[in-house]
Amino acid sequence: MSAGDQIAAALTAHLALAGDGAFLGVALAYVAIRSFTKFSATSSALRKIRDAPSVQVSDLRSLINEETDGEDGGERISKVVVVVQGLVESKSAVKGSWKSLWPAVLVSHDSGDRGVIIQRSQKCIYNEWRGLFGWYTDLRAVVARAWRDQGSSSIRMVPFVLVDGRQQPHSDYVLVDLDGSKHPLPLTTVYHNMQPIQASPYTFLQALLGHEYPVGVVDEEKILPLGKEVTAVGTCFSKNGIFEIKSCRDLPYFLSELTKDQMVIELSFKTKFLLWSGIVVGTVSIGILGYAIVRNWNKWKQWWEYRRAQLQNRAVDGDSSSNNSESEVVEDEEVGDIPDGQLCVICLMRRRRSAFVPCGHMVCCQRCAFSVERDLSPKCPVCRQAIRGSVRIYDS
Incomplete structure (x- = not known):
C-alpha cells in the first residue's frame, strides 16, 4: 500500500x-x-x-382489445403489462408498401452489419503507474474516475418492431416505443479497436509526477441487429389496429435477451x-x-459531574476565604512548625485533621480531604479504598 x-x-x-x-x-x-x-x-x-402473461406477437390480438366509446367517438385504449417474445425487424419492412423493398435500416460503417440501433462510443484508457510522487494523486484518481469513464458516446436508431418468426410474411407485429426509456438495450458488439496514443515530453513529466495520462483510445460499436430474438416487458396497447409497447419506469427490464x-x-x-x-x-x-x-451519554454525565465538582470547589474556596479571625489563627497554627509525621500527605503544609470513612486513615488536612471527596470516584490516598466522607478530628 x-x-x-x-x-x-x-x-x-x-x-x-x-x-x-x-x-x-x-x-x-x-x-x-x-x-x-x-x-x-x-x-x-x-x-x-x-x-404478466408471456405471449408471442401473434397472440396479442386475442389478449388486447381496442374498444370505442359510442358517445363521443373517442378511443378507449386498454393497456396490459405483457412479456412479448419476437424478432427485431425494421418498421418499414412490414408496412406492406413499396418501401418494404428498401427498408429503412442502419448499416455499420466499420463492420457492414445491418441493424435498427447503432451506438458508437469512444473511451480513453489511462495509465496505472503513479510515479515517484504519485501518492498525492490517489484521492484525485478516486474522484476523477467517474468523469474519466464517461467518454463520448453517440446513438442512432430507426423505428423498429417485433415480429413473430413463425409467420411469413409478417402480418402481426408490435411497434417498440423507446421514448422516455432509460433501460439498457440488448446490443451486440460488432467493432472493437484500441489505438495507442503517442507519448510526448509532457507525457513523461506527467508520469514522473504521478499524474494520470491517456495511453490509448478504445473505439467500440454496438448494434441491435435485424432478426435478433429479444423479450420486451412493458405496457402494451392497441391503437388504430397497431400494437405498441412502451417501457414501465418501475420495471428493471424493457428489451432483454432473458426469458x-x-x-x-x-x-x-x-x-x-x-x-x-x-x-x-x-x-x-x-x-x-x-x-x-x-458512550456519549456516559461522557456527558462525567462532564456534568466534573462541572458540578468545579462549582462546589469554587464555593468551598469562597467560604474558606470568608472565615473569621479565629479560624485564621487556627490555620496559622496548623501551618506553623509541624513535625514531619503529622503533615498532610497531599499538600505537605498543614497538620492532619480529617479521617476518612470507613477506612479511618487520618492522613489529610481538612481542605485536602474536601478535595478528595469531590473526585468522581473518591478513594483514600493510603489504602485506595472507596470512601464515603471524612470526619474532622479535634485535639482535647
Whole structure:
C-alpha cells in the first residue's frame, strides 16, 4: 500500500469512528434504508413480471382489445403489462408498401452489419503507474474516475418492431416505443479497436509526477441487429389496429435477451439479497448507534459531574476565604512548625485533621480531604479504598 493509500485509509477510519462510531452507524443505517427501499421496488417489479402473461406477437390480438366509446367517438385504449417474445425487424419492412423493398435500416460503417440501433462510443484508457510522487494523486484518481469513464458516446436508431418468426410474411407485429426509456438495450458488439496514443515530453513529466495520462483510445460499436430474438416487458396497447409497447419506469427490464423465467429467477435472487443485506446492515447499525449513544451519554454525565465538582470547589474556596479571625489563627497554627509525621500527605503544609470513612486513615488536612471527596470516584490516598466522607478530628 502506498503512502497516499495509507493516508486515505487513516482519514477514512478516523472519520468512521468519529463520535464513538456514530458516523459509521449513521452511514450503515442509510445503506440499510436504501437496501429496504430497493427491496420494496424489486419485489413490486417481481410480482408484476410474474403475473404478466408471456405471449408471442401473434397472440396479442386475442389478449388486447381496442374498444370505442359510442358517445363521443373517442378511443378507449386498454393497456396490459405483457412479456412479448419476437424478432427485431425494421418498421418499414412490414408496412406492406413499396418501401418494404428498401427498408429503412442502419448499416455499420466499420463492420457492414445491418441493424435498427447503432451506438458508437469512444473511451480513453489511462495509465496505472503513479510515479515517484504519485501518492498525492490517489484521492484525485478516486474522484476523477467517474468523469474519466464517461467518454463520448453517440446513438442512432430507426423505428423498429417485433415480429413473430413463425409467420411469413409478417402480418402481426408490435411497434417498440423507446421514448422516455432509460433501460439498457440488448446490443451486440460488432467493432472493437484500441489505438495507442503517442507519448510526448509532457507525457513523461506527467508520469514522473504521478499524474494520470491517456495511453490509448478504445473505439467500440454496438448494434441491435435485424432478426435478433429479444423479450420486451412493458405496457402494451392497441391503437388504430397497431400494437405498441412502451417501457414501465418501475420495471428493471424493457428489451432483454432473458426469458421471463430467467427474469423471475434473477429478480428473486436480488430480492433475497437486498432483504438479508438490509437486515444484517440494519442490525449492525443499530448496535453501533446504541453503543455510541451509551458512550456519549456516559461522557456527558462525567462532564456534568466534573462541572458540578468545579462549582462546589469554587464555593468551598469562597467560604474558606470568608472565615473569621479565629479560624485564621487556627490555620496559622496548623501551618506553623509541624513535625514531619503529622503533615498532610497531599499538600505537605498543614497538620492532619480529617479521617476518612470507613477506612479511618487520618492522613489529610481538612481542605485536602474536601478535595478528595469531590473526585468522581473518591478513594483514600493510603489504602485506595472507596470512601464515603471524612470526619474532622479535634485535639482535647
